[in-house]
Amino acid sequence: MTTTSNDRQLHRDTLAVRGGMRRSQFEETAEAMYLTSGYVYASAEEAEATFKEEIERFSYSRYGNPTVAMFEDRLALLEGAEAAYATGTGMAAVFAALGGLCGAGDRIVASKALFGTCYTICAQVLPRWGVEAVFVDGSDLNAWREALSVPTTAVFFETPSNPTMQLVDIAAVSEIAHAAGAQVVVDNVFGTPVFSAPLAHGADALVYSATKHIDGQGRTMGGAVLGSAQFVTEIAQPMIRNLGLAMSPFTAWVLVKSLETLDLRMAKQADNSLQVAQWLEADERVAQVCYPWLASHPQADLARRQMTGGGSVVTFTLNADKAATFRAMNALQIVDISNNLGDSKSLITHPATTTHFRIPEEERLSLGITEGTMRLSIGLEDPRDLIADLDRAFAQLA
Numbered sequence: 001m002t003t004t005s006n007d008r009q010l011h012r013d014t015l016a017v018r019g020g021m022r023r024s025q026f027e028e029t030a031e032a033m034y035l036t037s038g039y040v041y042a043s044a045e046e047a048e049a050t051f052k053e054e055i056e057r058f059s060y061s062r063y064g065n066p067t068v069a070m071f072e073d074r075l076a077l078l079e080g081a082e083a084a085y086a087t088g089t090g091m092a093a094v095f096a097a098l099g100g101l102c103g104a105g106d107r108i109v110a111s112k113a114l115f116g117t118c119y120t121i122c123a124q125v126l127p128r129w130g131v132e133a134v135f136v137d138g139s140d141l142n143a144w145r146e147a148l149s150v151p152t153t154a155v156f157f158e159t160p161s162n163p164t165m166q167l168v169d170i171a172a173v174s175e176i177a178h179a180a181g182a183q184v185v186v187d188n189v190f191g192t193p194v195f196s197a198p199l200a201h202g203a204d205a206l207v208y209s210a211t212k213h214i215d216g217q218g219r220t221m222g223g224a225v226l227g228s229a230q231f232v233t234e235i236a237q238p239m240i241r242n243l244g245l246a247m248s249p250f251t252a253w254v255l256v257k258s259l260e261t262l263d264l265r266m267a268k269q270a271d272n273s274l275q276v277a278q279w280l281e282a283d284e285r286v287a288q289v290c291y292p293w294l295a296s297h298p299q300a301d302l303a304r305r306q307m308t309g310g311g312s313v314v315t316f317t318l319n320a321d322k323a324a325t326f327r328a329m330n331a332l333q334i335v336d337i338s339n340n341l342g343d344s345k346s347l348i349t350h351p352a353t354t355t356h357f358r359i360p361e362e363e364r365l366s367l368g369i370t371e372g373t374m375r376l377s378i379g380l381e382d383p384r385d386l387i388a389d390l391d392r393a394f395a396q397l398a
């Protein structure tokens with residue numbers, strides 16, 4: 001018997017372990033990994049009917065796969081989205097959504113505060129195909145109003161942004177965008193499926209790098225586009241299928257199991273993050289700390305309105321130049337230097353010389369990314385050990 005658990009009435013914790021489950025005739029307990037590229041038809045007629053879309057079944061794993069479908073259904077259920085389509089990486093999801101929406105002559109308005117490669121897609125890749133890209137200060141509603149005073153196809157932003165932790169008011173910007181005819185795509189990597197629900201605040205679609213918190217254990221690359229069934233099947237699906245952006249069944253198997261513990265991991269990581277952020281804020285060697293759950297965050301009210309927790313990334317700026325900042329990073333004994341984030345192991349990166357080094361210096365400085373800025377992704381360790389590690393490393397600043 002093959003069963004699928006797609007009951008939207010079930011509570012979140014139940015959906016996290018059972019949502020989207022498709023059992024095979026062997027009635028396995030855990031989700032099965034279907035490592036197959038193709039599928040066999042009982043007859044030539046069945047193959048023909050499949051291609052004519054007269055029957056719905058798996059035909060080729062670039063189009064769909066049972067393990068991938070379990071991940072997609074479970075994530076969509078947790079997100080409260082009508083549909084999800086998985087991709088091989090987060091960037092594939094970003095491009096499937098934005099490239100699916102925009103063609104020559106179209107216009108995209110995006111927040112300036114973006115992860116480096118997301119910025120490249122908007123500032124370089126889409127314009128090569130005749131899309132006009134306009135960037136605004138994402139925290140300034142007047143800037144959004146001005147940029148969206150002419151017809152626009154797509155609006156794109158991260159909230160909180162990587163690494164500056166700047167928030168965008170999802171409901172207000174969605175309203176302005178819709179009046180301009182635009183569809184709103186939110187990169188919810190930093191918000192996570194646990195603490196931020198952009199679709200409930202008016203966004204049309206959201207994208208994830210599942211490489212981050214969804215895997216959460218630093219093992220695999222992945223991504224997803226979520227939204228209405230119309231957005232997913234008409235905008236994202238043709239891009240993913242035709243460009244070959246699909247997720248592999250092995251990745252989907254890792255990720256569908258990761259969703260089972262996502263809420264538990266995120267609760268602990270957010271709790272750890274707040275403790276570390278508070279310690280950093282009280283340390284005189286630190287010039288600035290950006291974490292949405294601190295009262296000192298310039299958009300703390302908005303954070304409490306549209307998020308249910310601050311997430312797992314704390315960005316801070318030391319009173320130090322590049323050499324001293326590197327000395328402190330190199331002295332860390334527990335926190336690893338890595339440009340990944342959302343892992344169960346705490347990771348630190350220096351955005352100005354890594355993730356954001358391609359962004360012109362003037363632009364970077366205007367975002368607040370200086371030589372002393374560090375992005376700290378907090379893991380599942382005991383926060384006392386993390387604080388002791390940072391304290392020891394900061395001793396190198398003198």
Ligand SMILES: Cc1ncc(COP(=O)(O)O)c(C=O)c1O
Pocket residue numbers: 089090091092094115117118158162187189190208209210211212221222223
């Ligand atoms: C906010 C954000 N969006 C998208 C991506 C891209 O994800 P991936 O590396 O899985 O392609 C990243 C990766 O760091 C990210 O931080």
